[in-house]
Amino acid sequence: MKEIPVYLLSLGCPKNLVDAEVMSATLFERGFRITPREKDAEVVIVNTCAFIHPAREESIHEILRLAGLKKKGKCRHLVVTGCLPQRYGKALFPELPEVDLFLGPEEVPRITDHLQALLSEPSPKRKIHTPRFLFLMTAEHPRHLSTPPHIAYLKIADGCSNRCAYCVIPSIRGRFRSRPMEDVLREAGSLAGRGVKEVVLVAQDTTSYGRDLKEKPNLSGLLTRLAGIEGFRWIRVLYTYPANLTADLLETIAREDRICKYLDVPVQHIDDEILAAMNRRGNSKLLREKLQLARAIVPGIALRTSLIVGFPGETRGKFEKLLRFIEETRFEHLGVFTYSKEEGTGAFDYPSQTTEKLKKARRDTLMKMQASISAEINRSRVGTLSDVLIEGRSENTSFPFIGRTMGQAPDIDGITFVQAGAARTGDMLGCRIVSADVYDLFAKRISKKP
Numbered sequence: 001m002k003e004i005p006v007y008l009l010s011l012g013c014p015k016n017l018v019d020a021e022v023m024s025a026t027l028f029e030r031g032f033r034i035t036p037r038e039k040d041a042e043v044v045i046v047n048t049c050a051f052i053h054p055a056r057e058e059s060i061h062e063i064l065r066l067a068g069l070k071k072k073g074k075c076r077h078l079v080v081t082g083c084l085p086q087r088y089g090k091a092l093f094p095e096l097p098e099v100d101l102f103l104g105p106e107e108v109p110r111i112t113d114h115l116q117a118l119l120s121e122p123s124p125k126r127k128i129h130t131p132r133f134l135f136l137m138t139a140e141h142p143r144h145l146s147t148p149p150h151i152a153y154l155k156i157a158d159g160c161s162n163r164c165a166y167c168v169i170p171s172i173r174g175r176f177r178s179r180p181m182e183d184v185l186r187e188a189g190s191l192a193g194r195g196v197k198e199v200v201l202v203a204q205d206t207t208s209y210g211r212d213l214k215e216k217p218n219l220s221g222l223l224t225r226l227a228g229i230e231g232f233r234w235i236r237v238l239y240t241y242p243a244n245l246t247a248d249l250l251e252t253i254a255r256e257d258r259i260c261k262y263l264d265v266p267v268q269h270i271d272d273e274i275l276a277a278m279n280r281r282g283n284s285k286l287l288r289e290k291l292q293l294a295r296a297i298v299p300g301i302a303l304r305t306s307l308i309v310g311f312p313g314e315t316r317g318k319f320e321k322l323l324r325f326i327e328e329t330r331f332e333h334l335g336v337f338t339y340s341k342e343e344g345t346g347a348f349d350y351p352s353q354t355t356e357k358l359k360k361a362r363r364d365t366l367m368k369m370q371a372s373i374s375a376e377i378n379r380s381r382v383g384t385l386s387d388v389l390i391e392g393r394s395e396n397t398s399f400p401f402i403g404r405t406m407g408q409a410p411d412i413d414g415i416t417f418v419q420a421g422a423a424r425t426g427d428m429l430g431c432r433i434v435s436a437d438v439y440d441l442f443a444k445r446i447s448k449k450p
Contacts, residue, residue, distance in 0.1 A: 012049025192231030310359030
């Protein structure tokens, strides 16, 4: 078979991106050519997200946009993979006749078999394959990193067993399934050997790692082993469940120099009635205690959280309670989602639904408050020293490089503009913070780290 050019677009979260990287490498190993130019592709793959309404809209928009290549470009076949077909495949099949093949996440390792079958038939029939939740990647699966070469996501588990009332992930991705620790470490060693400086641990709930395995490893133990791998400068943890934060985990973060003093802790809300309706484990008292514990054990830790506004039953008083909590807690980074009413979730039929206008107003109010908090925190850092991982060049002639401090995660937090005579992507520079704005920092190089 001739070398077939394939364009792969991945949407949604880093966990989805890892699936796309596995598909890309698998295709390459079987003789396909991965092209960055969509117009050159004979096969176009859209790896989709279906978590909430805006994500579905983006997925559908990109599918329809790329479907145009079947008329104007070289595209012979359009393939849709990931969460959207897993959740809506049978309904989408008649609605998107432009799509030749729908594949759920389970089909990630078999992507080449599906494409070869599609390409070998003179008049292939449209198909859908969405079996249920057995696939869990291993270190044996190849990956083409689509991130900058100094950064990689490391998916330590898949699925979720928390059953939050607003979330469809368990029905799309299945129950929580951890990768064996030795398997994770093998992949991590491979990433370090490829020059990765920062590895970012992801899962639907990283703090549940190991609970489903016979040996009962945990995130703390995994982090300790990862910190012993030569080559990594930073090890970062995302998607931690607040009720599962333990003193042992936090002490590990504090003890190991290579582990970022940073945690992503989505609390979602602070009102006890809302938390109970969300089916979140832990009440407001426990949430406050966990966050206080994190700051006590890991001095200077940067905390990121995510919130949902407009959940059914969120009265003005409950929202104001959330505002006071954010004002008191002063997260370094914060994201706000408006509640999305999702079929198949526990909250779908809840009474007291909130209007979209009010949800957006509340989101804007929260983000305005957070902007003020973020600006104050950033200003307090002026004059301090910080290592900065260089990401590339900027358009600011006074600060010609872009990087991140340990307290800034890739893609979701602010960035640091750096003044330096010369630097390369992946360099770690010792810097002094010289100024700040609402979300970003400005720094001058004082040394290059070995």
